[in-house]
Amino acid sequence: MSSLLTSPTRSAAELQAELRHRRPLALVATLGGAWAALATLVVCLAIGVVGWFLTDSGAYGAPRDALRAGATGWLMAHGSGLHVRGVPVTVVPLGLTLVCAWALWRVGHKVGDSISGHGPDADRIADGERDLTVPLAALLFAIGYAVSAIVVASVAGTAATGLDVGRVGLWATLLSAGVGGAGIAVGSGRAAIWLTGVPATLRAGAAACRAVLLAWLAVSAAVLVVSLVVDASTAANILSQLHTDAGASTLYSLLTASVLPNATLFAGSYLLGPGFTVGAGTLVSPSAVVIGPLPMFPLLAALPGSGATPGWAPWLMVLAPLSAALGVARVQRRFPTPRWEDGAVRGLAGGVTAGLAYGVLAALAGGAVGPGRMADVGPLVGEATLRAVVGFGVGGLVAGLAMTWWQRRRFLADADADAGDAATS
Incomplete structure (x- = not known):
């Protein structure tokens, strides 16, 4: 700090910029975690109050009940579960969890930028000096987030709702340490330094894993959307039978959006072959559909009818290796290699992971x-994971080898052209 005050060559703007990156680590990281929790919690509380007013103009219950409902929704995104008249509801609305993860990433990135001046610089880190800036900040960030979640669960929970405070603490800790910690590493610049020491094959394999997973989720989401569009009249009929007004329809839409990622993963399991259940003794798969009575929920309109499946339905399972092949091919265009073993390892490892x-x-x-x-x-x-590992692994391996063959031809052609130029000169 004394060097900052005594250096005659630094301008006031430079001093302010450097001091901005040297804010107190413990305070910034802990408050950052609490702020990430508060940011999404306030949104859920506001939705709860708005929903209360939209439902019969707030004629039933009190504002505190609306706030508790909003807080409960936020806690369910952290795995709390819920009891409705003694019946457990344990499904996690992954759409809301994704919103919380996005907030954790953004706040974590800002925290990382604020503390980037702490610890050794890039040259000292490259020389092997230990740097605990990111691990310490991530730990404090996770503590701030998890403690905030536990406090909310303790205040909002009742004997009737049966919120699981322990699961909330575990989910909040893992989510904030994983997503928020990654944001801190990137924002502080440490991630860029660390990546320079990672072998290129490992980085390409990780990129292939990400590309394959995103490609598969995109395909699954597209199939879900097509199914909903085809049966849009059924979804509209469900809403009409529920006799919902504009306010209730808005709430139903928000509830549906919160579980769209869940439905996308259901669709992915269907496309892989094993399918999914919508109740004990049911099955929805390309080879068989057995469905019993279902609750009145518009998203269930995407389900196929019970009975025999079309002859083309089992062919949907080829989408898994094709998606993996597309993802690996895109990555290998960014990380070209003339070595067969590199292409095979990247494709296979990326697909399996x-x-x-x-x-x-x-x-x-x-x-x-x-x-x-x-x-x-x-x-x-279990079966969906096995099918995904095999399908993605095979597709990734084939794409990795095919792209390596194509890139080897280009490398050889360029080498021949260079040799010809050298001979003529």
């Missing part, structure tokens, strides 16, 4: 949504 990542997401998508048979709703995780 993406399959495992999909399995983790699919496991988070299901849960109990009602009494009796509706306590079993979700993808068939």
Whole structure:
């Protein structure tokens, strides 16, 4: 700090900029975690109050009930679960969880920028000096977020709602440490320094995993949207039977949006072959559809009818290796290689890792949504993960080898052209 005050060559703007990146680490990181929690919580509280007014102009209940409902929705995005008249609802609205993750990333990135002046510089880190700036900041950030979530759960929870405070603390800790910690690493510039020491094959494999997973989620979302469009009249009929006004329809739309990522993962399990359940004793897959009575929820209009499936339905399973091949091919255009082993490892490792990542997401998508048979709703995780690992792995391996063959031809052609130029000169 004394060097900053005594250096005669620094301008006031430069001093302010450097001091801005040397803010107190403990204070900035802890308050950053609490602020990330508060930012999304306030939005949920506002939606709860607005929904209360939209429903019969707030004739039932009190504003505190609306605030509790908004807080409960926020807590469910952190795995709290809920009891409705003694019936457990454990499904996690992943759409709201994604919003919380986005807020954690943005706030974490700003926290990282604020503390980027702490610790050794890039040259000292490259020389092997230990740097605990990011781990310490991520720990304090996670503590601030998790403590805030636990406090909200303790205040909003009642004996009737049955919120699981322990699960809230675990989800909040993992989410804030993972997403917020990554944002801190990127914002502080440490991630860029660390990546320079990572082998190119490993970086390409990680990029392939990301590309394959995103490609598969995009395909699954597209199939879900097409199914909803085809059965749009059924969804409209469900809303009409519910006799919802404009306010209630808005709330239904928000609720539907909060579980769209869940439905996308359900669609992915369907396309992989195993399918998913919408109640005990049910199955929705390309080879068989067995559905019983369902609750009145517009998103369920995308489900196919019970009975025999079309002859083309099983062919949908080829989308998995094709999606993986497309993702790996796009990545290998950015990371070209003439070596067969590099192309094979990148494609295979990226595809297999993406399959495992999909399995983790699919496991988070299901849960109990009602009494009796509706306590079993979700993808068939084990079989879907196995199919994803095999399908993505095969598609990634084939694409990796095919792109390597194509790039080897280009490398050889360029080498021949260079040799010809050298000979003529």
